[in-house]
Amino acid sequence: MAIALHHSPVRRSAGLTTLVRETVARIVSAWQRRRAERELEGMPFDLRKDIGFRSREKSAR
Numbered sequence: 802m803a804i805a806l807h808h809s810p811v812r813r814s815a816g817l818t819t820l821v822r823e824t825v826a827r828i829v830s831a832w833q834r835r836r837a838e839r840e841l842e843g844m845p846f847d848l849r850k851d852i853g854f855r856s857r858e859k860s861a862r
Contacts, residue, residue, distance in 0.1 A: 841849065
């Protein structure tokens with residue numbers, strides 16, 4: 802599974818329109834990240850390996 806993290810600072814002096822705009826932007830951003838994750842997870846194993854994804858977690862235990 803691919804995980805993408807996104808961090809943006811929170812502004813305290815935001816009006817209602819700014820709050821709505823930022824909320825919509827965060828929803829769109831989350832949707833786009835999830836769509837990209839689904840596309841990556843849907844790729845064949847060999848192709849993911851070719852672009853740099855690890856094959857599996859290596860644990861010595």
